[in-house]
Amino acid sequence: MIPVGELRNFGIEQNSKFRVLKPWWDVFSEYLCVAMLMIGVFGCTLQLTQDKIACLPSHFTSPTPEAIDCSHIRTYRENATSQLTLVSKPIVKEVFGRKNNLDIHQYVFVNHHCYERFVHWFAKFFPYLVVIHTLIFMVASSFWFKFPGTSSKIELFVSILEKCFDSPWTTRALSEVSEERGEEKLVSWRNTVSKGSSERQTDEEETRVLLRSSSVKSNPEKKATEPQSAPSVLDKKEGEQAKALFEKVKKFRTHVEEADILRVMYVLQTSLKVFKFLVIIIYTSVLVPNIEIVVKCYVPPDLTGFDIYCCNHNKAHLFSKLAYCYICFVGVYGLLCIYTLYWLFHRPLNEYSFDQVRLETGINDIPDVKNDFAFLLHLVDQYDALFSKRFAVFLSEVSESHLHQLNLNYEWTAKKLRSRLAKNASNRLELHLLMLPGLPDTVFEIPEVESLKLEQVKNVTIPASVAKLEKLKELSLVYCPTKLQLSALNHLKEHLKVLRLAFESLEEVPMWMYTLHGLEELELNGPLTNEVSKSASLDSFRELRALRILTLHSTLAKIPPSIVDVALQLQRLSIYNDGVKLQAFSTLKKLTNIVSLELVGCQLERIPSAVFSLINLQELDLKENKLTTVEEILSLQHCRRLVTLRLWHNKITYIPDHISKLHSLETLDVSWNKIRKLPSRMFHCTTLRHLDVSHNQLTSLPVEISILQGLQFFSAAFNSLETLPEELFSCKRLKTLALGNNCLANLSSRVSNLAQLVRLEIKGNRLESLPHEIGDCPLLTVSGLIVDDSLLDLLPSGVRSRLSNS
Numbered sequence: 108m109i110p111v112g113e114l115r116n117f118g119i120e121q122n123s124k125f126r127v128l129k130p131w132w133d134v135f136s137e138y139l140c141v142a143m144l145m146i147g148v149f150g151c152t153l154q155l156t157q158d159k160i161a162c163l164p165s166h167f168t169s170p171t172p173e174a175i176d177c178s179h180i181r182t183y184r185e186n187a188t189s190q191l192t193l194v195s196k197p198i199v200k201e202v203f204g205r206k207n208n209l210d211i212h213q214y215v216f217v218n219h220h221c222y223e224r225f226v227h228w229f230a231k232f233f234p235y236l237v238v239i240h241t242l243i244f245m246v247a248s249s250f251w252f253k254f255p256g257t258s259s260k261i262e263l264f265v266s267i268l269e270k271c272f273d274s275p276w277t278t279r280a281l282s283e284v285s286e287e288r289g290e291e292k293l294v295s296w297r298n299t300v301s302k303g304s305s306e307r308q309t310d311e312e313e314t315r316v317l318l319r320s321s322s323v324k325s326n327p328e329k330k331a332t333e334p335q336s337a338p339s340v341l342d343k344k345e346g347e348q349a350k351a352l353f354e355k356v357k358k359f360r361t362h363v364e365e366a367d368i369l370r371v372m373y374v375l376q377t378s379l380k381v382f383k384f385l386v387i388i389i390y391t392s393v394l395v396p397n398i399e400i401v402v403k404c405y406v407p408p409d410l411t412g413f414d415i416y417c418c419n420h421n422k423a424h425l426f427s428k429l430a431y432c433y434i435c436f437v438g439v440y441g442l443l444c445i446y447t448l449y450w451l452f453h454r455p456l457n458e459y460s461f462d463q464v465r466l467e468t469g470i471n472d473i474p475d476v477k478n479d480f481a482f483l484l485h486l487v488d489q490y491d492a493l494f495s496k497r498f499a500v501f502l503s504e505v506s507e508s509h510l511h512q513l514n515l516n517y518e519w520t521a522k523k524l525r526s527r528l529a530k531n532a533s534n535r536l537e538l539h540l541l542m543l544p545g546l547p548d549t550v551f552e553i554p555e556v557e558s559l560k561l562e563q564v565k566n567v568t569i570p571a572s573v574a575k576l577e578k579l580k581e582l583s584l585v586y587c588p589t590k591l592q593l594s595a596l597n598h599l600k601e602h603l604k605v606l607r608l609a610f611e612s613l614e615e616v617p618m619w620m621y622t623l624h625g626l627e628e629l630e631l632n633g634p635l636t637n638e639v640s641k642s643a644s645l646d647s648f649r650e651l652r653a654l655r656i657l658t659l660h661s662t663l664a665k666i667p668p669s670i671v672d673v674a675l676q677l678q679r680l681s682i683y684n685d686g687v688k689l690q691a692f693s694t695l696k697k698l699t700n701i702v703s704l705e706l707v708g709c710q711l712e713r714i715p716s717a718v719f720s721l722i723n724l725q726e727l728d729l730k731e732n733k734l735t736t737v738e739e740i741l742s743l744q745h746c747r748r749l750v751t752l753r754l755w756h757n758k759i760t761y762i763p764d765h766i767s768k769l770h771s772l773e774t775l776d777v778s779w780n781k782i783r784k785l786p787s788r789m790f791h792c793t794t795l796r797h798l799d800v801s802h803n804q805l806t807s808l809p810v811e812i813s814i815l816q817g818l819q820f821f822s823a824a825f826n827s828l829e830t831l832p833e834e835l836f837s838c839k840r841l842k843t844l845a846l847g848n849n850c851l852a853n854l855s856s857r858v859s860n861l862a863q864l865v866r867l868e869i870k871g872n873r874l875e876s877l878p879h880e881i882g883d884c885p886l887l888t889v890s891g892l893i894v895d896d897s898l899l900d901l902l903p904s905g906v907r908s909r910l911s912n913s
Contacts, residue, residue: 130489132443139440143241150234160222164413221404221418227397257372363479370482377447384441398427459484464499473503519547551575574598581605588615621650632660648672665691674698681705692717726751741765767791778802787811813837836860847871859883868893882906
């Protein structure tokens with residue numbers, strides 16, 4: 108026989124790890140199964156250890172069946188006692204009763220014969236049926252835990268739930284979230300809503316204590332000193348564990364919200380138990396009357412001389428009572444199953460709402476869950492509502508981001524961040540953070556930061572502590588959507604001067620950008636297409652009253668009309684169009700105060716006529732377009748203040764003579780074109796200081812270059828120059844002369860006339876030697892002389908010495 112304790116373990120303790128998914132009715136059903144199992148085991152024990160039946164002949168001569176009456180038969184015990192007394196002891200008194208002259212072996216035979224042939228099968232096998240039915244009930248109760256389609260989900264859910272609830276580091280994190288996020292809201296809610304309800308107030312206080320109870324238990328030393336406090340930071344190991352658990356919860360939630368198989372399996376399991384209950388109740392109720400105390404038995408008369416026996420079923424009375432008790436237990440079990448089905452179909456189990464948890468913790472972003480996840484949490488609620496409350500905090504982005512923030516602050520200390528400070532192109536002290544999981548709070552402990560650049564940083568929220576960065580003037584957000592707290596926005600309105608944004612869609616452009624009234628420079632890098640430019644989000648430039656510089660990296664079909672809103676104060680407009688043709692330049696005419704205009708990669712085939720009306724224009728950059736001719740350059744004379752003209756990286760083949768009309772021009776860059784010859788009239792722009800004609804197809808330079816007495820920078824590198832005009836060395840103010848990668852065979856000794864020469868590039872030519880007079884350039888040094896090493900070694904030692912000591 109199987110011990111009762113082991114059977115109990117099979118039914119309950121084997122699934123103890125799933126206890127959180129066993130509602131009260133399932134637990135009660137298990138206890139009922141244990142009681143029914145005890146009935147079966149007790150009946151089996153009696154059946155196996157004691158006599159089953161005792162038979163006596165009805166009378167000495169065989170009567171007809173109709174005349175049989177077994178009521179006058181005494182019990183088998185009295186007859187057996189009389190027989191044993193006659194055998195074992197001498198007769199001391201007269202024995203009453205009928206004598207049938209049968210020996211003990213004949214009685215044993217008759218007993219077995221009658222038991223096997225005439226006792227009803229239900230009366231014989233009732234205890235075994237009880238054991239079998241109970242085991243079936245136990246298996247049916249656990250079958251959805253073991254079914255292949257559900258067991259993996261259930262085991263994963265239970266393991267996650269246990270980690271969320273029992274791990275000390277988890278409790279510390281949840282306590283941190285609960286105290287910081289929910290303390291004030293919980294207190295005010297209790298004072299207002301629960302003012303007249305003492306019981307609800309007690310429950311809420313109990314919940315708050317339980318939310319932090321595991322932390323106290325895990326560290327008993329803190330129990331007396333700080334029973335309700337949690338450490339403000341998590342160490343690195345605990346932070347990694349928290350991060351891993353959050354990822355596991357996310358994946359599990361995504362997986363189980365896609366289907367409803369767990370609830371279906373639970374319905375099938377309960378339906379199976381209800382069907383089993385109905386079968387047992389029906390056939391047991393019908394068959395229980397067949398458990399008879401007195402049984403009539405027919406035996407062949409040639410065996411004993413008697414053909415009719417009256418038999419007493421010894422356990423019939425007890426088995427009858429056990430059967431009715433068993434029917435009662437099965438009935439209660441069936442009612443619980445019916446209630447389970449009612450609960451499954453009556454309750455809205457497809458969704459689980461955390462409204463109460465939001466009120467108690469003050470965390471408002473806990474998402475409601477659906478399908479299998481919701482069903483599991485409903486089951487957990489029947490076990491202990493505190494489990495689902497603690498689990499809910501893990502579903503909140505606030506708690507997750509808070510834990511990530513604690514871990515991030517621990518890793519990125521203020522000392523480590525300060526070591527990454529460097530000067531940027533604007534000569535500001537910049538802190539550049541790349542691909543971090545969040546923005547460390549320690550950033551705001553470095554008051555010397557002037558520029559903050561965040562590149563591909565996730566979940567950025569700039570808090571009120573940004574006010575500590577009093578020197579912060581520049582903010583760059585490269586592919587990291589950012590939120591601002593209200594107090595942080597007020598600070599940036601007053602102090603922020605430069606904002607650079609890179610984004611993948613216009614929806615990522617923060618709306619708070621348009622409220623920065625003190626912003627002077629704005630750079631947008633993203634898909635600002637023609638259609639999108641009509642949206643309301645780009646119609647708000649009018650609020651940027653202090654904007655002076657606007658840079659757009661996009662694929663625009665035309666200049667956004669909203670730029671007109673800041674036309675009067677806008678001084679510089681730069682459009683980098685990534686090779687998409689820009690048309691409709693009428694908007695440019697309204698930018699009357701613009702000083703610098705860059706139209707890069709706009710597929711321009713000619714200089715837009717709208718540019719000629721910009722009377723205050725000083726710089727014009729038309730890089731990487733499709734300009735082949737610039738005949739309309741004459742019209743640029745209307746831009747009387749134009750000092751810089753950059754036509755580089757185009758396909759220009761020649762420069763027209765009327766470029767000489769640009770009397771105010773100081774910088775001219777026509778590099779990276781296809782120019783074969785420079786017009787002599789170009790050198791009548793006497794104000795030129797910077798001239799770059801490199802990366803063209805020039806074979807010679809006009810002698811009129813000597814006219815440019817104010818020339819300071821001249822580059823003709825990467826051409827096909829074979830000789831240089833001697834007049835070039837009459838430009839005595841030259842500081843940089845770049846002639847590398849040409850076909851020059853010699854360098855004039857008049858190079859010594861360039862008293863202000865600082866840099867000379869002649870590497871990549873056919874020079875066989877350098878003039879000794881190169882050492883007479885007082886400001887030229889070895890570092891500023893870019894030449895083949897072999898030529899430098901050919902110079903006299905005295906010349907090399909002068910160049911080294913200059």
